[in-house]
Amino acid sequence: MTMPKASLRTWLKAGSVLRRFGARDEGSTTPIFALCAIPLVFAAGIAIDTSRQSTARVQVQAATDAAALAAAAAYGVGSENYTAVANAYFTKTVSQFPDLASASIATNVSVDTANNTLTMTASGAIPTTLTRIGGFDTMPLAAANTSPSGGGGGGGAGAAATGGGTSSGGTISSTVSLPVFSDHHKGQIVLVMDYSSSMDEYIGGKKKYITMRDEAAKLVSNLSQNQTNQDVEFGLVPFSHAVRVTMPNNFYYGKTGTSSSTYCIDDRNYPYNLSPDTPSTSTTNNASKFFTTSCSYFSSKNLNVRALSLNHAGTVSQINSMTPYGNTHIALGMETAWHLLTPNAPYAATVNEEETLKAVVLLTDGQQTSPGNGPNNILSVAQAESNLEEQCRRMKAAGIRVVTVSFDLSDTLTQNRLKDCSSDNLEKKVAAGEPTPKYYFNTNTNEELASAFGIIRDSLARNMYLSK
Incomplete structure (x- = not known):
């Protein structure tokens, strides 16, 4: 504990007063004893508050570890x-410790999708007791460059510590691995990506x-366990106003x-x-x-x-x-x-x-702009939007997990349609105290999209693992 300059001046002044009292024979002994008691009390306060700080x-490290593990478990099931x-x-956790009741503590949670880790930090100070007579009202949770005893989060709830707890300059942290399932698990996943x-x-x-x-490629690599898992298949549907397919001629x-040919197609007749x-x-x-349609440049753009x-390498x-x-044409x-499914x-x-x-x-950054086929030969954008709603309803009823992502999309109606399209609006049975899975993500920055794909990846991994 470093003494502030103001307190040092106070202490030196007190020492000068003591010397003056000692030089006078007629001085009362009561003030002398009182002043002599100050350093004794201060020394005792240092010992007490240092122990309290430790x-x-x-205690805060334990709370940080528990919080990091809980957050990693929530992240792993897709919770935002x-x-x-x-x-x-x-x-x-901290509410169980009386000494922390009046502490000023700020927390922060961050996810590193590149290293698949989550970090929880806590920083702040706790009030002092007897050392207040020396001008010390608070002391940091952790002194600089120290490692608190008992630090480091253990594995559990699907996450494991990756370096333990640390403290520096009043900040305590705990970094844990996000859930990764090493067992092979079966899945068939189609990425529907907006290439308008x-x-x-x-x-x-x-x-x-x-x-x-970049995020889609990372998702494929992660879920295929670096392209080694032959129990999970991936399909791709890059779409704009059309999609380009290869199939036998008699389906066109x-x-x-x-014999098979490659054409761009529009949606089929209703229904x-x-x-x-x-x-x-x-x-x-x-x-x-399927109706064929023109789509110049689709071939050169590999859509x-x-x-x-x-063949995960081929997919990536x-x-x-x-x-x-x-x-x-969503x-x-x-x-x-x-x-495909x-x-x-x-x-x-x-x-x-x-x-x-x-x-x-499904990921899109815009509203539906291409018309869709409806009853009585209706062809309109509104019909295409209605078709999407019905498709999603039927796909979910057939047991297909639907995850939707809006990216830099400002239209509220389309956002709501994508949310309704997702599996978010299905009844989700989760154990008491567990977070509810998340299947719709509204993202507006590159960082938010990366975070969303990290959550999607871990949620799908958990779902496939539990399906085995």
Whole structure:
């Protein structure tokens, strides 16, 4: 404990008074004894408050460790409220210690998605007791460059400490690993990514599609456990005003034959565009077939639908090679994703004997701008929006997990539609005290999108692990 200059001057003045009293024979002994008691009390106060500081440091470290583990568990099930969870655990823990009742403590929670860690910090000071006579009203929780006894969070609740607790300059911290599941787990995940022209715009000094691309590639690598897990398949649906597919000719409107060709398609006739049913291959019944449409530049920009695949390196390679072009047809992207997840032709997804998580992760930065097919040959943007709502309702009823992300999207109606589309509005059965999973994310910065993808990654990993 370092004595402030003002207190040092007070102490020197007190020493001068003592010397004057000692030089006078007629001085009363009572003031002398009183002044002599000051350093004794102050010394005792230093001992007491130093002990209190050490105890408080251990107590706050314990609270920080518990809060970090709780936050990591919340993050792992997809909760955006992991900071609130951390603060609630911290407050509950410190409330058990009387010496901390009047302490001034600030907390902070941060997530490092690159290193897959979460850090909880607590900083502040506690009031002193007897050392107040020397001008010390408070003392920091932790002295500089010290390591409190009992520091370091242990593993638990799906998280493990990665370096233990530390303290420096009044700040105590605890860093824990976010949940990672090493067991192989089964999943079929389709990434539905908006590659309309607006994704070529800049946000925070970086093009939006590049942030989306980087986070999507990272998600595939993480969930495939660095491309080693052959129990999880990934599909890609890059969409703008159309999607570019490869399938047998007899699934396209007006075409025949079983040899495969690549075309851009629009959504099917209503109500076929609301289901993943196999189109008729009859030459006399074209009502359920896919309409082809023009899509110049889709090929050069590599905007190709990729069926579910175990070739994770190929999936990441395609994600890294795609660039934006065109308008926005969200409903068409979801319609195509549903086809990829079913055992029906033309994509015929594999059916696993074990329970498999089927999930769609949809990201868009804009409103629906392309028209959709409706009843009585209605063709409008409003119909496309209605189609998306019905598609999502049916997909969730079929057991598909729907995760939606809005990125730099200012339209409230579209935000609400994406939230309703997600699995957020399904009843979620969670144990008492556990955080509610999160399936819709409204992001406006590159950092928020990275955080959202980290939560999505851990939530899907947990879901696949529990599905095994």
